Amino acid sequence: MHERTYDVAVIGGGAAGMAAAVEVRRQGLSCAIVERENQLGGILMQCIHNGFGVQEFKKELSGPEFAEEFMDMVADAGTDVFLSTTVDSIEESEQGKELYCYSRKNGVVKLNAQAVILAMGCRERNRGNIRTPGTRPAGVFTAGLAQRLVNVEGYIPGKNVVIVGSGDIGLIMARRMTWVGAKVHGVVEIQPYPAGLTRNIVQCLNDFEIPLYLSHVVSRIEGKNRVEKVTVSPLVNGIPDEDKSFEIPCDTLLLSVGLVPENELSENAGVEISPITSGAVVDSTMMTSVPGIFSCGNVLHVHDLADYAAEEARRTGAYAVAWLQNKKPTRQLRIKAGANVRYVSPGMINPELPDKLYLRTLIVKNNAQLVMKLNNNIVKERKLSHVQPSEMVSVKLTKKDVEHWKAESDSILEVSVQ
Amino acid sequence: MQSNAHAAGERTKVDIAIIGAGVSGACIARQLSAYETEVALLEKEADVSFGVSKANSGIVHGGFHHGPKYLKTRLEIRGNLMYDRLQRELDFPFSRCGILVVALNDEEMKYIDHLYTQGLENGAIGIEMCSRERMFELEPKLESDCVGGLHAPGGGVIEPYRFVFSVVESAVKNGVQLLREFEVVKAEHSGEKHIVHAADGRVVEARYVVNAAGLFADKVSGIFGAEEFQITPRKGEYYLLDRKTKACPNRVLFPVPTKVSKGMLVIPTVEGTVLIGPTAEEIEDKTDLSTNADKLGQILDQARKMVPSVSQTDVIAAFSGLRPALLPEGDFYIDISEEAPNFIQVAGIQSPGLTAAPAIGEYVKDLLKKAGCRLTEKADYDPFVTKLPRIRDYSPFEADELLAKDAAYGNLICRCEKISEAEIVAAIRAGHTTLDGIKYFTRAQMGRCQGGFCSYKIIKLIMRETGMNYDQITKNGRDSVVLTGRL
Ligand SMILES: Cc1cc2nc3c(=O)[nH]c(=O)nc-3n(C[C@H](O)[C@H](O)[C@H](O)COP(=O)(O)OP(=O)(O)OC[C@H]3O[C@@H](n4cnc5c(N)ncnc54)[C@H](O)[C@@H]3O)c2cc1C
Ligand SMILES: Cc1cc2nc3c(=O)[nH]c(=O)nc-3n(C[C@H](O)[C@H](O)[C@H](O)COP(=O)(O)OP(=O)(O)OC[C@H]3O[C@@H](n4cnc5c(N)ncnc54)[C@H](O)[C@@H]3O)c2cc1C
Numbered sequence: 001m002h003e004r005t006y007d008v009a010v011i012g013g014g015a016a017g018m019a020a021a022v023e024v025r026r027q028g029l030s031c032a033i034v035e036r037e038n039q040l041g042g043i044l045m046q047c048i049h050n051g052f053g054v055q056e057f058k059k060e061l062s063g064p065e066f067a068e069e070f071m072d073m074v075a076d077a078g079t080d081v082f083l084s085t086t087v088d089s090i091e092e093s094e095q096g097k098e099l100y101c102y103s104r105k106n107g108v109v110k111l112n113a114q115a116v117i118l119a120m121g122c123r124e125r126n127r128g129n130i131r132t133p134g135t136r137p138a139g140v141f142t143a144g145l146a147q148r149l150v151n152v153e154g155y156i157p158g159k160n161v162v163i164v165g166s167g168d169i170g171l172i173m174a175r176r177m178t179w180v181g182a183k184v185h186g187v188v189e190i191q192p193y194p195a196g197l198t199r200n201i202v203q204c205l206n207d208f209e210i211p212l213y214l215s216h217v218v219s220r221i222e223g224k225n226r227v228e229k230v231t232v233s234p235l236v237n238g239i240p241d242e243d244k245s246f247e248i249p250c251d252t253l254l255l256s257v258g259l260v261p262e263n264e265l266s267e268n269a270g271v272e273i274s275p276i277t278s279g280a281v282v283d284s285t286m287m288t289s290v291p292g293i294f295s296c297g298n299v300l301h302v303h304d305l306a307d308y309a310a311e312e313a314r315r316t317g318a319y320a321v322a323w324l325q326n327k328k329p330t331r332q333l334r335i336k337a338g339a340n341v342r343y344v345s346p347g348m349i350n351p352e353l354p355d356k357l358y359l360r361t362l363i364v365k366n367n368a369q370l371v372m373k374l375n376n377n378i379v380k381e382r383k384l385s386h387v388q389p390s391e392m393v394s395v396k397l398t399k400k401d402v403e404h405w406k407a408e409s410d411s412i413l414e415v416s417v418q
Numbered sequence: 419m420q421s422n423a424h425a426a427g428e429r430t431k432v433d434i435a436i437i438g439a440g441v442s443g444a445c446i447a448r449q450l451s452a453y454e455t456e457v458a459l460l461e462k463e464a465d466v467s468f469g470v471s472k473a474n475s476g477i478v479h480g481g482f483h484h485g486p487k488y489l490k491t492r493l494e495i496r497g498n499l500m501y502d503r504l505q506r507e508l509d510f511p512f513s514r515c516g517i518l519v520v521a522l523n524d525e526e527m528k529y530i531d532h533l534y535t536q537g538l539e540n541g542a543i544g545i546e547m548c549s550r551e552r553m554f555e556l557e558p559k560l561e562s563d564c565v566g567g568l569h570a571p572g573g574g575v576i577e578p579y580r581f582v583f584s585v586v587e588s589a590v591k592n593g594v595q596l597l598r599e600f601e602v603v604k605a606e607h608s609g610e611k612h613i614v615h616a617a618d619g620r621v622v623e624a625r626y627v628v629n630a631a632g633l634f635a636d637k638v639s640g641i642f643g644a645e646e647f648q649i650t651p652r653k654g655e656y657y658l659l660d661r662k663t664k665a666c667p668n669r670v671l672f673p674v675p676t677k678v679s680k681g682m683l684v685i686p687t688v689e690g691t692v693l694i695g696p697t698a699e700e701i702e703d704k705t706d707l708s709t710n711a712d713k714l715g716q717i718l719d720q721a722r723k724m725v726p727s728v729s730q731t732d733v734i735a736a737f738s739g740l741r742p743a744l745l746p747e748g749d750f751y752i753d754i755s756e757e758a759p760n761f762i763q764v765a766g767i768q769s770p771g772l773t774a775a776p777a778i779g780e781y782v783k784d785l786l787k788k789a790g791c792r793l794t795e796k797a798d799y800d801p802f803v804t805k806l807p808r809i810r811d812y813s814p815f816e817a818d819e820l821l822a823k824d825a826a827y828g829n830l831i832c833r834c835e836k837i838s839e840a841e842i843v844a845a846i847r848a849g850h851t852t853l854d855g856i857k858y859f860t861r862a863q864m865g866r867c868q869g870g871f872c873s874y875k876i877i878k879l880i881m882r883e884t885g886m887n888y889d890q891i892t893k894n895g896r897d898s899v900v901l902t903g904r905l
Binding site for chain 2 (some may be wrong): 001036070084088089102103105106107108110123124126127128129131133134136137138139142144145148149150154155156157159160181182207216219220222224225226240250252262264267369407
């Protein structure tokens with residue numbers, strides 16, 4: 001068995017993995033990225049639409065363009081990259097961690113590292129997860145798979161399409177399928193409001209006169225061999241109303257019903273997983289419950305923007321380096337998700353350093369107020385022009401913010417939205 | 419398991435034609451492949467086991483659910499005992515994990531008594547009456563109301579389709595001709611021979627015909643002018659739970675059965691996922707495999723009565739199967755036809771058909787002999803199939819050696835179930851060229867992402883290996899095309 005040794009090993013070469021690796025190399029430590037696909041970039045490579053890079057590069061890029069910027073940085077930084085290689089397991093060893101990596105080219109490679117950064121991204125929720133009844137014909141795809149088929153592989157998955165879920169992926173696929181000549185008969189959204197950006201509603205649906213059914217579900221799929229039609233039902237008190245249901249003949253159903261961090265590898269390595277985010281529980285340095293294993297990007301919690309994933313990953317790379325240099329935080333405060341907040345990531349903060357928090361709300365509201373309380377005293381407030389569960393909120397904490405915080409080790413920082 | 423392609427109009431001449439490549443037809447074919455006789459196995463679908471045999475509970479039953487007067491009970495007991503040897507020969511996933519019947523009150527406990535006595539009479543080996551304490555010792559995840567139950571250590575679980583694939587592979591290896599997409603639509607008898615016509619014009623001539631057509635055994639019987647009877651489809655719906663569910667029991671859990679069915683079960687599948695169900699509902703349409711919202715709700719409720727930790731967030735798929743019931747008796751109908759010459763009926767094979775199938779194979783062989791068919795043992799019969807390595811069974815160190823021999827084992831295609839390119843290619847080369855066929859053969863696309871990540875890779879492998887065009891790739895044959903255009 002081949003063996004290689006690095007200071008830091010990064011699992012996954014998407015936006016997060018690349019950004020983390022570049023930071024580790026910038027600080028002079030050795031680093032390898034292990035990526036299962038035959039190229040770096042992760043999910044970005046199938047997102048050929050614009051809307052990436054505004055934060056990172058101050059310009060609008062497509063997904064592949066955004067990825068290329070990072071690929072260049074990875075190459076310039078002298079990072080070793082193992083492509084077409086899957087990390088199968090992470091084991092503890094005397095020296096740190098051992099990663100067992102499978103590939104056609106090198107067989108099984110044992111990669112030794114002092115620290116590991118998890119950046120494996122997420123997977124899509126599917127039909128079974130939302131328990132849609134009916135038959136099981138061909139023609140039911142997750143939206144990301146359809147996106148991959150069209151944008152990377154060059155195949156068209158169907159001609160008459162209904163889309164479930166109005167998140168950005170669903171909306172972008174509505175437009176993409178229209179562009180490749182399919183007829184999109186509607187987007188069906190269970191919530192009373194669209195999950196995606198207003199910009200995407202206008203550009204992907206309204207411009208093509210694609211109907212959006214809010215507070216509706218696809219309550220049945222029919223078809224023997226291939227999808228023949230779906231039943232769409234309005235929700236009344238949370239239950240599909242059969243009398244007001246209608247059918248849409250179609251041959252394809254695309255599901256854009258959420259993403260779940262892919263943490264099987266992490267769980268097998270003993271990493272504690274949050275039931276709320278499905279990502280690892282991390283401290284203020286993005287370190288998981290297993291010392292020396294860090295987590296960032298979509299595998300930690302699902303990010304709306306690649307820019308956010310990259311930013312978080314860069315900090316994570318720096319934290320991993322600091323940990324290896326024995327620079328550990330002296331104090332960490334627990335963060336509690338307060339009123340109307342689903343989660344805050346990370347779940348801890350170092351009150352001596354500037355930091356950035358990401359959170360998701362439980363409510364839809366215009367002119368909301370973000371309130372942070374330390375030991376029940378308000379320490380920071382911020383106006384939020386609009387919040388909704390599908391849009392991640394980012395909160396910067398500057399040196400000035402945290403300087404005056406009088407925090408004991410058992411203090412709790414409560415973050416709420418009103 | 420490559421099928422032998424026969425052009426329209428061409429005639430295949432054999433001694434025995436078996437109609438239907440479900441578990442019954444497959445086991446009969448393999449049994450006969452040990453003798454000096456020409457056998458053809460005819461299947462209307464694109465692959466074997468696409469009928470009743472693909473969607474069921476996958477349990478090797480314990481021999482106590484029905485009384486000794488039924489043929490199905492005798493074949494169940496016998497079939498159960500044949501599984502260990504079959505596993506050694508055929509290399510399919512099988513585990514004798516045992517079965518528990520759970521009583522939740524004293525009334526139910528009385529019925530347990532009855533099942534116990536019945537099991538003893540049937541000759542079920544090792545069955546045991548259990549106190550509450552014993553039940554919790556065997557199964558800590560049980561609902562706290564459990565008052566006791568029955569333990570049948572001889573029960574187990576298999577992957578049903580995988581079993582059928584192995585059985586057919588073995589049969590084909592020993593000379594059986596497999597004809598897929600061969601839907602029998604017409605037959606006549608002339609000069610001691612059945613002339614069997616497929617919908618696409620192919621013809622098979624056979625001295626003997628075995629009707630193992632599952633849900634359509636009544637129709638096939640009609641085609642041959644044999645007995646009139648009616649197969650009633652009884653639907654069973656299931657949920658499949660992710661392998662990381664906390665609700666995975668050690669043994670198969672049954673509630674106390676009702677008149678119409680064995681009730682809703684919690685099944686630890688042999689591959690580590692959990693199956694809950696099935697419902698039982700008589701329907702009309704033999705092709706209606708839809709699932710229904712209200713039924714699926716019931717399944718969760720019922721399963722929680724035995725294992726409270728069953729959670730709907732663990733659901734990764736829902737599906738249904740149809741029991742081919744011959745009412746009102748509900749027994750198997752396996753006999754020499756009195757109406758049609760040299761015609762053997764294998765009908766009404768509902769549960770415990772999977773368990774009984776190996777014994778059905780033997781039984782039908784004996785019926786054929788009785789009907790005058792000359793069967794002499796083959797000298798070169800080989801009961802073993804080639805074991806295919808599964809990368810998931812290998813430690814990293816063992817895997818490294820395997821990869822040195824075939825690098826394609828290092829390319830992990832299905833991440834959820836850990837299936838490599840080499841295994842998928844083996845499935846394709848064995849003739850499984852639909853997405854479902856590959857799924858049932860390898861388990862790729864069967865895990866928590868349900869093919870979200872790997873199905874396009876599998877499509878590319880099918881095209882590479884077979885030279886098929888993208889628009890010929892189907893989910894499970896016929897018009898179930900996956901891709902409709904090219905950019
Ligand atoms: C359809 C879609 C549209 C989007 N649109 C936008 C947009 O318009 N603007 C925007 O800013 N953001 C957008 N995003 C979000 C953004 O793309 C993601 O948040 C970001 O790219 C996630 O990066 P990541 O590195 O965390 O994950 P990924 O890109 O998923 O990378 C994870 C990588 O890890 C690899 N991997 C996983 N497991 C293993 C293993 N065991 N061994 C080796 N490798 C492994 C995977 O192959 C993958 O390459 C979109 C996302 C999607 C899905
Ligand atoms: C919900 C459910 C749960 C069950 N659970 C269990 C269990 O746990 N344990 C157990 O032992 N048993 C169980 N069973 C029973 C078991 O699944 C069946 O007894 C068994 O699969 C029947 O196999 P078969 O080969 O007779 O029928 P099938 O598998 O249906 O095979 C018949 C084949 O004939 C083909 N065919 C039909 N008509 C034609 C034609 N005209 N020309 C050519 N081919 C044709 C069909 O396509 C099909 O492939 C269960 C059944 C169901 C439905």
